[in-house]
Amino acid sequence: MKASPSLLGGSCIIASVCVGAGMLGLPSAGAGAWTTWSIIAITLTMVVMTVSGWMLLEAFKHYDLRVSFNTVTKDMLGSKINNINNLAVYFVGGILLYAYITSSGLVLEGMLGISSKITSILFVLVFSTFVWHSTRAVDRISVVLIAFMVLTFVFGVSGLAVNIDASVLFDTIAKENSYAPYAMAMLPVALTSFGYHHSVSSMRAYYGEENRAKQAILGGTVIALVLYLLWLLSIYGNLPRNQFGPVIEQGGNVDVLLSALGSVVASDKVTNAINSFSMAALLSSFIGVGLGVFDFIADLFKFEDTKQGRTKSWAVTFLPPLIMSLLFPFGFVIAIGYAGAAATVWACIIPAMLAYKSRTREGGEEGFKAPGGNAMIGLVIAFGVFTAIFHIMAMMGMLPAFLG
Template sequence: MDKSPSLVVNDTVKEKHPSLIGGACIIASVCVGAGMLGLPSAGAGAWTIWSVLAITLTMVVMTVSGWMLLEAFKHYDLKVSFNTVTKDMLGDKANMFNNLMVYFVGGILLYAYITSSGLILQDVLGIDSKISSVLFVLIFSAFVWHSTRAVDRISVLLIIFMVLSFAFGVSGLAVKVDMSILFDSINEKANYAPYAMAMLPVALTSFGYHHSVSSMRAYYGDESKAKKAILGGTTIALGLYFLWLFSIFGNLPRNQFGPVIELGGNVDALLTALGSVIESEKVANAINAFSMAAILSSFIGVGLGVFDYLADLFKFEDTRQGRAKTWAVTFLPPLVMSLLFPFGFVIAIGYAGAAATVWTCIIPALLVRKSRALANGREGFRAPGGQIMIALVIGFGVLTAVFHFMAMLGILPAFTG
């Protein structure tokens, strides 16, 4: 079978050898953001055991689907992303729909992070939130404009800071975990399983790193190393999610989540609810610091993925001028939207989880199925599992999207505390 001109294998040998830890931290930083901060309220109905099952299942599926993208990309030059690969393999219509979903989710997340950071910096710096948002974008998007290596370096620092602030803040809660609260043994008639379905869309957004897969492949120049970095990143994220949920669910009784859920599950509402068990102001400040670092790391990680994706979409060159153009189309639209509609993302981000199922589950599975149909489909890197795994990943994505819309329509059981 003849291959299109873009189906070429890049044999470039990298002189530099980026660390797997750096790549894993980039992936983890993309995952650990606003999604994590929303997990406690999203999982309040399912509580500890079912929440752990939901996020573990999601982590496994999201890791495998990321590997499927790596396998589909192996026929292409290292600089390509979703746009070129999807267009070649699935056609213009599928590519156009996928483009819309990728940018919608990436843009909405950047929009949310920019707005949230502006509100946080307003309190810290004492300046207008809009000015804070502009400063935030100008300063921290510069790392993305500079290089993936710069993102690597700051991601490692942010992950270290997040771990330290998280450890200090959560340690104050972890040492006081009450097992009867953690497993809700005081409420023998409670029903948990039905609420796990509504949690899946939030769990999926907590592992939505797939727009960074091509960045990892280009960074390492090797699918096998990128595979390890992806697994490392999703494992780090899963571990942090476990610690976070155990610490929250082990201190704040399930029936006291009502006020948190009413206020959208934001960190301030959660800290207010935890006020009775947080005895130290330093612990509360550490959790706030962790939240800020999580938003910043996700902004940079998501920004890198969208940046590389749009560079491929618009065919901008990898020069200072070309990267400046890519920076403009990546960061200016969400910044402008944040300045004009600073609170509109609350509604829009609700649909981001459903939209993300397209490019985190469905498209990767369809791409790898098409890739394996090539004459040399069995050569080189190969994601685990055959047709059954492809069907399972697609099924997980479809069901997650269905659960999301069912929850928004009030069809799924809604936990109110």
């Protein structure tokens, strides 16, 4: 009998999908809300997004292990809703890959002194190979990357943590204290920070059943939450709130955030550890998101699991975001915000609708069920709708914008 894959491996895949966007986007997105309200926004988002992932698992239980969003949504909710969902899934996956490719190119340009366009191309050609090869290869590299991230994170964060200044962390030096309104504009980025949902079908196929996949999802979101909180506390305790102005002005780009951090950290070793951690976070998320989009594309277009079929899936997954990154590089947090608004469709609204539909089916109450009953379904949909509305309001200048 074949041994079931480890929960650690699955949790690492889920955590690595989450962590890149969140680690590098949240400090700038939460600069207005600052410490307390950022923590509240992130924790609330983690709970809702974990439950919505379980709702997807509940809907998938009626189908064989190779299906993904496309097949299930089309069967349960019809072609029109499925087409909207497919567009949202591909848009979010594509814009996240675009953000990672652009940011890694900028960070590598600073490290290697080579043009960011060349480093972006090399980054994609080298690291998308793991996704093209197999889920097992992604599991292996994810565990290695998470281990490397933990080491550099511990070193970098401990270097920051010993210098945390409580007056900076809780911004007691500022005259303005109305932080709560800024948390609304932060929610789309927080939602993207837990946007692992395109990997739910991959997890289910990987474990061959729902309960272990559920545990891996929870393990992954808990790991991500703990890392986010440690990271935010360390940054907000060192880099004063009013010094986020230049970072926000540049669209929250990772290279600008890293140079701002470098200017307030005395130790070169700590700065190098933070830079290495950031690069590993980008890479792990790139591979994790790439796997989810790759499996989604294979199911959507019915590409076979052969070298030729996987190459087609690879091309549709990675080439459009790479081309867009080379032609139109723009702000990291801006891109993540767009992703968050669109992600509300397939990370909150569709999973809740699928779970509701699943329960009305014959045998729908049997087997795996997400907790909270129909009340939880309503709450998850409401969270998604309000998050999208907040993003639109922020874009139209109807929410307070923090400029440093």
